[in-house]
Amino acid sequence: MPNEGYLDSSVHWKVRTGQIAFAEPTHGEVADAILDAGLAIEVGQRLGSGKEADVYLARDPRRLVAVKVYRQYRTAHRGGGAIKLESMGQRAVREFELLSYAYLGGARVPKPGARVENMFSMQYLGSAESAAPMLQKATLEDPERFLAATLAGIEGLAEAGIIHSDLSPFNILVSDGSPWFIDLAAGIRVDRLGWPPWVRLSEGMESLRHGLAMLERHFRRYELAFDAEEILSRVRSQIDRFGVMTPP
């Protein structure tokens, strides 16, 4: 049992009585959980898997949706440190809130649906035949236009008050020739800063710098380049309302 040492007694009780299983849930069990939660009326194939979550294609009464399900215990993080069961529910809460916030702020993210426990639904990107590919795997028809839209999208997220933080060609989907930002789990709110604001802003700027470097590397395959410093300074001046990052 991977995280025994971290479980409190109520969780131990659930484990003993079989209310929590530590075996990998089957596709059917996950589908039942999604249906029981009322997030969909039909569950299809798995669209993708990451370090901490799986995403499933599903259908609500009106349309196809994507449902992200945070795993309760298995993660692929290096080191494989223990995690508290409840924390996966909290991660779903956090990602769903950031997604909703970004969407309301007009950013190019899938429209959020509903969240129940460790799962949430959102707009499905793709067609009935195939899901939208990640930028990493896509063949772009007009890479120059796509790059411009991606950079504008990053600024759009910052305008909505969010720095993505895990920006990479794996977390941008290509749908209808345009970029869509997904996987906001590690996003940073830069509109409500707390104290001291400098800490969160510099954290945000550092992760954005890293994300832009990943994109620079990716777009080299199309022989395209952009000025990451220019984007960074525009985002910085936009989010740094108190001027804390500008040296006197």
Ligand SMILES: Nc1ncnc2c1ncn2[C@@H]1O[C@H](COP(=O)(O)OP(=O)(O)OP(=O)(O)O)[C@@H](O)[C@H]1O
């Ligand atoms: N709204 C969506 N529409 C279509 N496919 C999606 C959608 N959201 C996610 N996917 C697919 O699921 C995959 C995993 O999604 P995502 O990146 O959000 O999770 P993750 O990588 O498991 O996250 P983490 O590793 O941070 O837990 C994506 O690469 C993509 O292929």
Ligand SMILES: [Mg+2]
């Ligand atoms: Mg991802």
